[in-house]
Structure formats: structure tokens, C-alpha cells
């Protein structure tokens with residue numbers, strides 16, 4: 001498939017924008033401090049102390065050389081002062097090493113704690129967002145960038161702290177150099193300006209490239225998954241898709257590689273050129289200092305101090321500017337992360353948040369409900385009017401795409417109706433507290449999640465706080481027929497499920513479905529929703545499950561979606577949907593007498609069994 005040529009230059013982020021991204025740094029450090037205040041402050045103090053050591057050591061070096069020169073010329077040698085100076089320099093060298101090790105240790109500990117913290121926050125934030133946000137591709141890109149940059153954020157932390165540390169080193173060295181020879185500053189400026197120009201030139205470009213490729217990287221991840229995963233392996237082999245997927249992957253990644261290669265080459269070339277100018281300026285300064293020393297203006301100690309300081313200053317300043325670019329680049333990613341954390345669940349925040357009735361009195365009512373999915377112009381359902389009475393079991397029947405699952409999503413408040421409203425006991429459902437409202441429902445989705453966790457966790461998911469309540473888990477497993485699954489597994493409830501982890505065992509579709517039903521028993525909710533609950537069960541299991549459903553839904557309000565009329569029989573009434581509208585609603589007898597779509601579908605299925 002031809003792909004439009006992508007130009008990241010159009011997307012390029014300029015120096016000013018990179019600079020602006022620094023505004024996220026204070027919030028970033030506040031978060032790090034919160035993770036471990038003690039370690040944070042210890043790190044800062046260590047760095048401050050470490051920052052003043054280089055200039056002191058260079059100064060001691062100067063004093064040592066001057067003392068050596070004096071002692072060479074002296075008739076009677078007194079080396080006491082010299083040894084004291086050497087001992088002091090030795091002590092500082094050890095201290096500097098210890099401080100550096102302590103700093104990198106605390107950097108990595110803080111970094112680890114912070115990345116754990118961010119991952120937890122990303123998981124929690126994702127759960128707070130609305131389904132329409134989760135189903136949006138822009139959201140995925142944001143999530144991807146927020147998630148991907150975990151290691152980048154750790155590097156950002158230590159880079160920023162090192163930057164502050166180096167600033168102190170630079171100021172102290174500058175003070176030393178300027179107090180000797182202010183003219184050296186001019187040469188210093190000449191030696192570092194090329195580096196700054198280079199950084200401005202390339203700043204933000206790599207970020208722009210990476211950012212403009214977020215979609216494609218997601219596609220690459222998907223292709224990697226599709227081409228090399230246990231889930232897709234069967235069909236990839238069967239259809240011989242492997243080369244096709246590998247070629248698509250390679251084609252896409254080659255384009256990215258070429259763009260980043262071009263950028264890296266430009267950067268390296270210009271970097272080398274500017275470095276020649278910088279090094280030239282350094283040697284100019286060196287020659288200047290040598291002349292002054294030969295002329296007797298500087299001592300030998302001054303020569304080593306000044307050339308050492310100048311060299312360090314230059315490399316520190318260069319480091320400062322290069323690091324500045326990597327800090328602003330990472331800070332731009334920080335913007336993605338904070339934007340993600342600041343996403344708020346759109347709209348349906350209500351001023352009034354009523355608590356839910358203990359027991360449903362009247363039931364639910366859909367009043368002229370219509371719905372379009374976000375960013376879509378098509379009415380998926382429209383003019384929907386029906387009641388789901390307290391204690392009633394209502395089945396939704398209809399062909400694929402008729403809108404059954406959409407009605408469930410609206411009932412569960414995953415989406416707000418585009419028009420009309422849904423009421424519970426005559427009060428619009430949007431007025432109830434959303435979290436409590438969702439807890440009201442037990443749902444078995446047709447595409448329920450097969451968590452690659454233990455069997456116990458997979459059942460307890462219905463009511464995770466009860467994970468240690470063995471009798472509740474036993475009862476749920478018993479009632480859902482999941483008991484036999486437990487007995488078949490060598491590690492029983494503790495058996496890891498799925499193939500991803502060591503000792504993991506995968507289950508058949510029907511066995512998984514029993515576990516999904518067990519979750520509903522765990523939850524013991526007011527309203528039950530069964531979305532195609534028997535589709536993966538064999539004939540015997542279906543009959544058994546049918547009995548279980550009767551039990552499960554006893555005394556409860558329930559909605560059942562099924563294409564199997566044997567399951568639909570549980571319902572008191574049946575609602576038939578066609579093209580997003582209610583075609584007919586009534587008991588099995590009534591609909592058979594009606595002799596419309598329901599009767600037709602029922603007879604079709606019955607004929608299939610003959």
C-alpha cells in the first residue's frame with residue numbers, strides 16, 4: 001500500500017519551543033521529590049558539595065607546583081607544607097569519588113522509584129478516562145508517548161540535576177579564571193559559541209521526527225505483534241502471512257531509519273566542523289597563557305591552574321549546552337506525559353451526584369434514545385423507547401451490527417446518548433454517582449478479558465477485594481461450573497493462566513467462559529448483563545450453563561444478548577432490533593404470533609437443528 005511521503009521538517013520544533021518546554025521541569029521535580037523526599041534532598045546536597053570540589057582541587061594543584069618550584073630553588077628544603085597540600089588534594093580526590101558514587105546511586109534509586117510511580121499513575125489515569133477517549137486514536141498516541149518515555153524521564157532527572165551541578169562548577173571556575181585574566185573570557189566565548197549554534201540548529205529535530213512517527217511506531221509495534229505472537233501464530237502460518245508482515249514491517253522501519261540516518265549524519269558532520277573552531281580557540285588561550293608565563297607574569301602554578309581551568313570550563317560549558325538540548329528534548333516528552341495525566345474524563349461530570357437506590361423499585365427506561373459514536377455521522381441507534389422493569393429479564397435479539405452492544409454501552413454509561421435519555425427509577429442515570437452506578441452491574445461481555453494472571457485472580461476480578469475470601473471464590477466457581485476447571489489444573493486456583501508466563505496454562509474458549517461467569521457470581525450485583533454468554537460452550541455445557549443462568553439471574557434485573565434462541569428463552573420479554581431501531585418487543589409467544597423478524601429467525605434456527 002503506498003504511503004504518503006512524510007516530512008518531519010514541516011513538523012519541526014524550533015529552539016524557542018524547546019526552551020518553552022522547560023516550564024514542565026518544576027512540576028517534574030515536585031513529583032520526584034514527593035516520591036522520596038529524603039533521597040531527593042541528599043542527592044541535591046551531594047551534588048552541591050561535589051560542584052565546588054574541582055576549582056578547589058585545581059587551586060591546590062597550583063599551590064603544589066608553586067611550592068615545588070620554591071623548594072627546587074631553596075637551599076634548605078622544608079617539605080612539610082608541600083606534603084600537607086598533597087594530602088589535602090588526596091583527601092579531596094577520595095571525597096569527590098565517594099560523592100560521585102553516592103550521587104549516581106541515589107540517581108538510580110530515585111529513578112527506579114519514579115518510574116514505578118509513573119507507571120502506576122498511567123494505569124490509574126487510563127482507568128479514569130471515558131471509553132470514547134480510550135477508543136480514540138489520538139489518545140492512543142498520547143498514551144504511547146507517555147508510556148514509552150519512562151526511561152527518558154529517568155535520564156531527564158539526572159541530566160537536569162547534573163546541569164545544575166555543572167552550573168555551580170562553571171561559576172566557580174569562571175570566578176577563578178576571571179580574577180587572573182579577564183581577557184581569557186573572550187577566547188572562552190569563541191570556543192563555545194560554535195557548540196551553541198550547532199545545538200540550536202538541531203534542537204528539537206529528533207523529537208519532531210520521533211513525534212511525527214508516533215502513529216507509525218504504533219503500527220510497527222502491531223506488525224511485530226501480529227508477525228510474532230502466539231495469538232496470531234496459527235493464522236499467520238496457515239495463510240503464509242509471515243513474509244508479507246515482515247516486508248511491511250521492514251518497509252516502514254526503513255523509511256524511519258533513512259530519515260534518522262540523515263539527521264544523525266548532519267549532526268555529526270556539523271558537530272565535527274564546529275569542534276575544530278572550538279579547539280582552535282582553546283589552543284589560542286593556551287598559547288596566550290604560555291607567553292605570559294614565559295614573560296614571568298604567571299607562575300608555573302598559575303599556568304597549570306589557568307590552562308586546567310580553561311580546559312575544564314570549555315568542556316563543562318560544551319556539556320552544558322549539549323545537555324541542554326537533551327533536557328529540552330526530554331522535557332517535550334514530559335509535556336506529553338503531563339497532558340496525558342491532565343486529561344479529564346470529558347463532559348459527564350455532574351453537579352449533582354445522587355446515591356443509588358439500595359434496590360431498584362421501578363426499573364430503567366430508555367426514552368427516545370439516539371446515539372452516534374464520536375467522530376461519526378451515522379446514527380447507530382435512534383428513537384429507542386423501552387422499559388427494563390425491576391426484576392425483569394429482557395433479551396436483545398437482532399442481526400450483527402443492529403446496535404445491541406451499543407445499547408448496553410449506553411446503559412452502562414460508557415457513552416452518553418446523543419439524544420434522549422435513560423432513566424433509573426424516573427431519575428436520569430447521569431445524575432447518579434458514576435462509580436457507584438457501574439458497581440451496580442455485573443457484566444459478562446462476549447469479548448471479556450482473559451487476564452494472564454492466576455485462576456484465583458481471574459475469578460476474583462468480579463470483586464477484587466474478596467480475593468482472599470475462599471468460600472466466596474469456591475461458591476462462585478461451583479455455581480459457574482468453573483470448579484471442574486480448577487480441579488483439572490495442577491496448581492488449582494494458583495495456576496497462572498495464558499501462555500505468556502512460566503507455568504502458565506491456556507484454557508479452552510468454553511473454560512474461559514465459565515471463569516467469566518464466575519466473575520459475575522463473585523460480584524452479586526443488582527443488574528446482570530450477559531452479552532453472548534454461551535457462544536463458546538458446547539451443547540452439553542450450554543444446557544448446563546442455561547440452568548446456571550436461570551439461577552444467576554434469579555430475582556435480578558437482567559439483559560441477555562444472544563443469537564441462540566435456547567439462551568433467549570431465559571428472558572421474560574424479548575426486544576428485536578433492526579438497523580438501530582426497535583422492531584418488536586414482547587414475550588416469546590407474542591413475538592411468534594406477530595410472525596415478523598423474531599419468528600423468522602427462530603424458525604430459521606429451529607430448521608437448522610432438524
Ligand SMILES: Nc1ncnc2c1ncn2[C@@H]1O[C@H](COP(=O)(O)OP(=O)(O)OP(=O)(O)O)[C@@H](O)[C@H]1O
Nearest residue numbers: 135373376380398399400401402403404405406407
Ligand atoms: N467504537 C465504535 N465506533 C464507531 N462505530 C462503532 C463502534 N462500535 C460499534 N460501532 C458500529 O455500531 C454499529 C452497531 O454495533 P453493535 O456492536 O452495537 O452491534 P451488535 O448488534 O451488538 O452486533 P453483533 O451482534 O455483531 O455483536 C455497527 O455498525 C458498528 O460498526
